Amino acid sequence: MKYSTIFFDLDDTILDTQQNSKDAISEIYTDYKYDNYFPTFDDFYTRYQSVNLHLWDLYEQNLIGKDHLMSERFSKTLEGYTDITKEQSLDINQDFMGRVSSRKNIINGAKEILDYLQPRYNMYVLSNGFQEVQDKKIHNAGVGHYFKKVILSDQVGKNKPHPIIFDYALQQAGVSKADCIMIGDNINTDIIGAKNSGMDQVWFNPKKVADSNGISPSYTIESLDELRCIL
Known part of the structure; x- marks a missing residue:
């Protein structure tokens, strides 16, 4: 892999x-x-x-x-x-x-793809959300056990796409950028941030939004199930 x-x-x-x-x-x-x-x-x-x-x-x-x-x-x-x-x-x-x-709605196919990926990869959450909210959301959605750690901008003091939060995530995972890939729906925070940090990216784009910035992500998918073809 x-x-x-x-x-x-x-x-x-x-x-x-x-x-x-x-x-x-x-x-x-x-x-x-x-x-x-x-x-x-x-x-x-x-x-x-x-x-x-x-x-x-x-x-x-x-x-x-x-x-x-x-x-x-x-x-x-x-x-x-x-x-x-x-x-x-x-x-x-x-x-x-x-x-x-307290809401439990998750993206279609999320648990299925996490079940598929968990035995194969070390997985982390990298989010700009607030700790007091994100921890509860993860718990109530029943997805916390899939991830080694939840890394939040609240803890780091910088938000995606700032390189500091990506550097911090790499340090927490103990890996190099070449060993990692970032998956997210926001082209400005997730994809540009990862790209500028030298990390490969998967743009989750279910609404088929045009890449108006000309970013050309490493991969673009419209459903999470398509990750099976990449990972």
Whole structure:
């Protein structure tokens, strides 16, 4: 085998975080009676997504911190509709994260491919998520036993695609970059980060998004089962 070690992104590569988050946001919309401000859940969810994705983009570029992201995503979503304090925004965010972490949806075929890969490779999670959430999500989804270790940007102090987190992951695994491959759905954080660190990459691209940056990943797949042809 060419590789000894696999680094897996977690959110929307193993866990169906997009669906889990949408389900949790739907509960927030109902329980907090945000239909008083937004005529439909889709209106609320679209606005939340726009705010949240922008904040995550800033966070992954190390332009804002974790606390800023958590305090701003609901206050910005509700801005212009109703005023909430920073403390209230943090309380809503805490409630939201608790709901998300309890969800168990995983990507189609994830457990099957992990069963296939586990006897053949040392596998690690390499994620930009927050430790208090990711640990619970991994436990509740029942996938923790597949991985030697969970490596989070929260612990390292730098987010993917920064080379420091990839160097840290290599040190934790005790391997060289030539022995590793990174699998993830985010071309900017997972694929560019791994590529710039000299590591081969698999871009998990189920939505068939165009490679507008001209990155040309080592491999591109649309389903996790296609990893059987690579690994």
